[in-house]
Amino acid sequence: MKFRASVVACALALLAGGCRREMYDQPRLEPMERFEFFADRRSLRPQPPGTVARGRLLEDRHLYTGYSEQAKQPVELFPTSEEALERTLARLAGPPLAESFPFAITRRHFARGRERFEIFCAPCHGLAGYGDGMVVRRGFRRPPSYHIERLRQAPVGHFFDVISRGIGAMDDFADRIPPEDRWAIVAWLRALQLSQWARLPEIPAGIPPARAPTPEIPPVRLQRDPPAELAQVQAEQRARLGSYGWIDPEKKILHIPVERAVELLLEAGLPVRASVAGKAGER
Amino acid sequence: MKRLLERREFVLSALAGLGACTRQPRETILPWGARAEAEAPDRPLYFATATPLGGFGLGVLVKTLAGRPVKVEGNPEHPASLGATDAFAQSWLWSLYDPARAQTITENGRPRTWAHFTEWLGLALREQRACQGEGLRILTQTVTSPTLAWQIAELLEAFPAARWHQYEPLCRDPGRQAVRAAFGRDVDLIYRFDRAECVVSLDADFLARGAAAVRYARDFMSKRPRLLVIETMPSPTGSKADERRTASPREIEGFSLALAAEMGIVPATQREDGAARWARELERHRGASIVLAGDEQPAQVHLAALAINHRLGNLGRAVEITEPVEALPELELASLSELARDIDAGRVEMLVMLGGDPVRDAPADLDFAARLARVRLRVHTSHYLNDTSRLAVWHVPEAHPFETWSDIRAFDGTATIMQPLIAPLWEGKSFHELLAAMRGRPDASGYELLREHWRGRAYSLFLRAGRSLAAEEDFERFWRRSLHDGFVAGSAAERLSIEPRRDLARLLAPPKPAAPLEVSFQPDATVWDGRFAGNAWLEELPKPMTKLAWENAAYLSRATASRLGLASGDVVEFRLDGRAVHAPVLVVPGHADGAVTLTLGYGRHGGGFDAGRIRTSAGFFAAEGLEVVRTARKHALASTQEHHRMEGRPLLEGGRRVESRTTSEEYAWGMVIDPEACTGCNACVAACVAENNIPPVGRDQLMRGREMHWLRIDLYAEGPEDAPRFVHLPVMCVHCENAPCEPVCPTGATVHSAEGLNEMIYNRCVGSRYCANNCPYKVRRFNFYQYADQTTPVRRMLYNPGVTVRTRGVIEKCTWCVQRISAARIAAAKEGRRIRDGEVVTACQGACPTGAIVFGDLNDPASRVRRLLAGRPSAALLERLGTRPRTRYLVSEPRHG
């Protein structure tokens, strides 16, 4: 009986299970493969603190930190300890945030910024930046709308800094968004802000009456049809981004299509630091 | 047992066979936890650092993937590297992931912790403090590290009566004696081959040996001055000579004095035709010539070279004089002898040995093992447990250069701050941390110590550069810039314009008469002084001039061998001053008569013999009166090449300029090799091994002709046995357009790509080996056994994730680093452009110090390969077979008129 069973087992093994796996599983470490040599079983190893990789000199403070060149205090770019982090945080209050972009913003940057914004920011901030993204509708703390006076006045370096380091409930995105992309997102934020708070020299005819300045979010509840809801929310947000409408008829402030806002910004030009030549492409 | 189980599984599944139906086991993915990392695990990062050799650094870029070092490349901006490396630099990777490394701190062999050690250290030093450190000695190898020197200086301040000794078995004492005598102070000499028209080497293997070889080889080949070499044992430098003489060590000394006499520096004792001719050639290139003596040559030869250079006005031009690079230049043999005397006198209570293995490699007459035993407190730190470690009370594993912060200076003094690439895999500690512990700071990290030192030092550097250094921030900038670039700008040793003493000639004593049988001690081409013994990547490299691997032999000429009645493989007993060693002999074409060359560094890991057993302080680099006693034993030497004659076959026939035609495909890859520029130094082979996951096979398999190297350097010695002409020919897959290997493969596992690559698909290979038979170049390798280590966990990190690790039973061969081509192709395609010339650099090309290998796109009219082929005559290997290789070899045009 036992013999017969083992014969069957052997036959089955022959047919399938015992197939050769030469080179299917390499001894070399595949990305993120489990690796028992280390206690944490990760094949990913951290870069030793303090080391500088080729092409990661990051000397350009404006480009990589969002702080202006005039800042005297050094900022450790990659705090290696709690203490260093504290030092860095303490210095945050001090150095002036950059008022300008480190490189000239072109149409390409707006497109790139929009794309990155919609990938990383829109889930919370909403496509139009009112802080009404889908994640917020599921219970995440609502971020401030970009369309408040404080943020309209904030220097571009502030946004860069927030993306790089996080703020409040928001984590940092430095790992996911490289500096050039962060600046592109900041440019897009400017376009969003303009599109939702625009004064136009000539106001087109047929502007619909004002809506609530900031959309309300319904209380968190169980979803019935998430995809439909998603589609509806996105449609609303896109509508806001794609149309003319009054925000404040008295002050003659309206929301305009974001494409128009981009055109306006391109015409006017976003502020660029004085010494723009050369350094942008250090990587 | 585990291996056995795996083997059984392997065989069971082998019997079950039938690979197409493989069910995938589920694998897992382990992303980061609480931290985020910007780098994708498949995206390489390069970190500038340096690899040490004899205390001097070679600037390198270490490629890391997912935080694991996987490859060493040269640092193009570093003066010692200029983008190339030597074989040693490549092989540091092997030792990084070597499970045989010392892993834990031990006290008399029992495992201890760092806390235990530092506690003990504190107590021991408290005793010493009472007596000003009278009984404390520190023994290091040659130190150029500014931080280490600073730390030792501080320590000596705290313990004023303590002493610091330096010793390496391959020190530069004779040269130092010579400059001290000539200049009355310590200086270093730097040779500018790019300024030379004529070079005379007095047994100096400057193209392949030492800390400056990579740079010297590049400079030399870019200029190709006339090269005249006199040497005992054929060396890579000698193989490139326009004129090569052989001579025993004594004869070299005599010849150098004769040369000095011909220049009128000393009165002539006897005429030497060759010397006269060479002297005339040197005279013709006054100020643009170099005479240099090998490190192992006696001070007399160095002095003669110096005097000739001085007479020719070369000093300050082709020969530069600089401040010494070493932190404390000293005569190391004397330093060690002094330590031995102190031990004898009972003055040494505590000996801290940083690195090295003096028990094994100190001169035999010092009997260091016995003396060491007399020291009560013995601390040793090293990468591996060696003879000295076993005699030490405490042993602290030394952190690998890629695991720790440190600094080092290159041959010209340029300092590199060495960054760690990965946290120590085991409990390794750096010298800096150990010294800090001796100063009562057991927790100081290397990072802090380095910064402390450089913060102080930066001021002086900045001041020298004429810049003000106001703020902390400037130090940060300086620091980051130095780490990033891989060297500290402006840190090269200062050039001196000093003259040697006027009566230099009087220091030159008349030559000693030639002795009957002389012996010369030399570093080994692959294990150096033994510090790389056991490093399988290096051990397996065929030595440039003998093609031996995994062992050494006593080298002698055919005439000397027949005079002694010996043949290759005979084991003899060499006796010198009452000491003896058994060694097999090897007849080397082009070796000097009347001398035997013994290389150091073997006998430790099973292979070879330890020449150090008959090496004494008196005969440190050369000795006479060697007795040879034949034994009945024979020893089969492991060699990768059994035949060094051409058998009348033309190697590279014809030679024509080739106008490449553009093919319809996007790229057409091609390679050009300049055999004239190849010194046979093996850097390319080591780089290829590292890049392509080529497993070492060990001595036994190598002897059976089963080495796996995808790239070999064939060595031919043509012409008369005593004065042969050497040819180094790097041979790897030449990627024939009509590849004979392809049509014979039954499964289509080797086929041609549209871009002209002969491709090998391992997972389709059933191992018929027909392709290997049919390859006229014999570049295909077969995995007779499971050579690649698939089981040792730490070794898994050694493998380049871009290249498949081959299993038993499949063929492999050079792919022209197709993984690099693919990476470049993807990068270019994403940017919507073509691959730029120079964007794909094969591993061998990248490592080659002389730029003998050029790879590129033949479809690109501006590419270097295409221009080279159009501009210089070239030939394919075995061109008449009609295989149409894409690799062509440049054929020499007559040089020097």
Added chain:
Amino acid sequence: MAKGALAMPDAARRYWWAAFGIASVLVLVLAGSLAVLLWRGLGIWGINAPVGWGFAIINFVWWIGIAHAGTLISAILLLLRQNWRSGVHRLAETMTVVAIGCAALFPLLHMGRPWLFFWLLPYPNSMGTWPQFHSPLVWDFFAILTYGFVSLLFWYLSLLPDLAVLRDQARSRRGRIAWCLAALGWRGSARQWETHRMACWLLAGLATPLVVSVHSVVSFDFAVSLVPGWHSTIFPPYFVAGAIFSGLALLIVLVVPLRALVGLGERITESHLDAMAKVLLAAGLVVTYGYAAELFFAGYGGSPYERYALANRLSGPYAPAGWALVALNVVAIQALWFGAARRRPWRLFTVALAVSAGMWLERFLIVVVSLHRDYLPAAWGIYRPTFWDWATLAGAAGWFAWLMLLLVRFLPVMPVAAASPQREPAAGSDDTARAVHPGTRPYGLAGVFTTAGQLVEAVRRARVEGYRRLDAFSPAPVEGLPAVLGAPRVRLSPAMFAGGLAGAFGGLLLQFWSNVIDLPLAVGGKAAASWQAFVPVTFECAVLGAALGALAAMAAATGLPEPHHPVFAIPGFERASRDRFFLLIETADERFDSLRTRDFLERSGAQEVHEVPG
């Protein structure tokens, strides 16, 4: 207990057991070395970087060469109607089959990953890959496959009547069932004999070009390559001659002791040996001519590599092997010019043994000595066979001997039909006729005759009487019987032709589809559709198709396999394979009448008349 057709004297039996014991030990050695091979890898052999092929390929070529001689003797001599063939052809065919079994081991084992051998087969798979049909190894694979199949078929076919004899003599029930299955229901009917003769004839005609093609393809493994000493146009004919040479030699090596031991002296006479020796000499001279031609081409041609390769055989590190080859293959056979050497069995045996060893050495020279020093002197090397090389060689020889010994012992080494001296009927086989069940209609009536002449006469008369549903059974083919039976002529050749054509087209189509259309691979700078490379496999497929066609037609014509047939129930029918002749008249015949037919049979001289149960 079936003992085969050989009555083995006790002395011979002792020798047999001794030989079998040695062979069994060697088989264990083979099994052991193969286990070690699979466990550890090819590294246990002496092969290395310049010498990628060693003993495995030498052994392969040697065994396959030996196999060829077997086919040659039985097929070509059949076609040439050489009478002396009859004494040795069974032995030769057996040797062929066993030698193929040995040869086929080696290409498989010499692979680095033998478990993937099936990648040489064209079959649709999830990878979308196909074999690479430009490779001589794939040609070889197809050639060996076809050759193995056709040889087996040929051997089995000629064995079929003898298997029936064994069945009829078997005493134990198990033995009877086993032989009955093996004989596939052979009854010795006139039609079966006729088909059998025709099939043997046609298969012989098929096997002859097949043999030539197979060893040509084996030689292509070398000739198609670039290796000096391999790359030669003379190789195909030279290999075929070499195959005949080595195979005949081994056959002589087998025949001489066997003849002495089992007393086959009257069947395999000295004139048989003489004929074989003459062919051996002729083949040897052709081979010698091949050596000379090789030397001439190398010397006359302009390639220094080729010249060196040939010179190296006689002056290099392996010169002893080279000179031994000359001594064994060229010098030793010169003795065969003399009748005294040809007709004295043991002298002939010695020469044949020398040739066998010499031919192994020839393959050693070709494979190893060519490879070890080819083009670049720096890449030269030395091949040293290891213990495992020798163990595998010896083990394979043992495996050959083991199979031969078993087959010789349990199967007739000579066609029984031809041999059939009258022997006593086996005891207790007459009394078991079962009673006919009343009510079932019998199948027919069978008359038993003692001579072939009586049977032919009876058939003729039955035809005159108007009987049409007749069948006649005899232990051997009876001249003229099919004609008097009036059976329609058996035609196998159309089916063979159709099969061959289908095979050729199928093979060609397969190669074109897989290598040109579905997975075009650029190899060696050749166009994917370089059809020349497809010729060998197309040919082999044609032969395979033809053989399959013949098999199918034969099955259709004879109704085999048919282990159950009513005639087997005729009492005493087991003598139909020995010394009795049967005429069967079926009840289905229009003129059948139980009484009258019985009367007719008795009148025609039937010794007995039996009713055949239905």
Added chain:
Amino acid sequence: MPQILPPSANLAVRLALVGALGAGPALLWLFSSLGGSSWVTRAGEAPVQPVPFSHKLHVGGLGLDCRHCHWWVETGAVAGMPSAKTCMHCHAQVFSDAAPLEPVRSAFDGDRSIEWVRVADLPDFVSFDHSIHVRKGFACVTCHGRVDLMPLTEQPVAMTMRWCLDCHRNPERYAWPVEQVFRMDWQPEGDPVALGRRLVREYGLRRPTDCSFCHR
């Protein structure tokens, strides 16, 4: 002489012979079909994950872009897996004490890895680079299917070599406009074949079938 075997033996022996002749091809067929079968390739099989992560919820319901978590996909060979930190960005607040998310929280707190089970796995001797594929118009859904509809993630197609080759030989059948590759529900307007041909031209798509493109 009695009959040795019953009449039924005739059929049995004939069948056995035919079977023996056909066994080889049958075995080959078995292997060939087994090799591509979903049992071997695990296509359509959702493995048990340490956390029952639902793409349906996160992609279909929240509209997260693929790159929000797999952000190396445009630059690297591997698409990447988010660290626990990325998960905790939201889940520090949303479902912050849900039991199924316990592994995420403990991974984040202890800086350990969540050991995800690989869903789409190629043999290690195959090199695949995500970035060039998405850059040249091959959408996520083409290989990974509609993950926005998968409560538990599975690999919908068997990723055999034949399957890879199909696309490498006929890119026009599978190429999408580059702007759409991260969309889940995009449908071509008009003639898909014409669009494919246009994209092949526009993106300069080759038909890469050199072996070393994938095996090296």
